[in-house]
Amino acid sequence: MRVMALAALTMAAPAAAQQEVSIGTGAVLRGLEKVSGDATDMQLPNGGQARFGRLTITLAQCRYPVGDPAADAFAFLTIREEGRDAPVFQGWMIASSPALSALDHPRYDVWVMRCTTD
Template identity: 65%
Template sequence: MRWAALMLALVPMMASAQDEAAVGTGAVLRGLEKVSGDLVEMNLRPGEEASIGPLTVTLRECRYPLGDPAADAFAFVTIRDESEAQPIFSGWMIASSPALNALDHPRFDVWALRCSTE
């Protein structure tokens, strides 16, 4: 019961937070191959894909705080492994908290850096 009351109290705050976000024209993501230490920087627009090893990273959307494009980025990303039928990750990655909603892969890491605005 407390959980339901808490969620009802948070809904108006979440709605106002969404109103205060702007949508970027793309996102900058970074990938790490853990064995070799190779880094891959991916500049993606919504709907575009990039590869890191057997993984395909697709950007759906990137949001940032209104009026401050250099601030925190929230990127909605889908990641597929060529050996899996279903995506291995689909959700929002938060630049300031990469571990909050992270890709769980033994060999690769992918995280959001910032939104593009041009």
């Protein structure tokens, strides 16, 4: 029943509400070390990695609305911590709504600022 309702809503959505997206060349992320309060900006290419404290951040891809890389960027990130096998975060982060899909870590915060382009 729920699947049918969701399918009906999806088909009823107007075409104007669906935005085209472009794939950026990378992303700018911001990391916050909560103990010291130090913030660090990191620029990663798609497929690239960065170290932030005990974290290793891997950017799979950054996407943005066509023609506006600074608006509503979203990036697929995998974040691993030293000494842990499973990622502490894996999924899409949205620049305009960082709390919607956030890294839940006692010491570090990471969020997407924008996509980069050529």
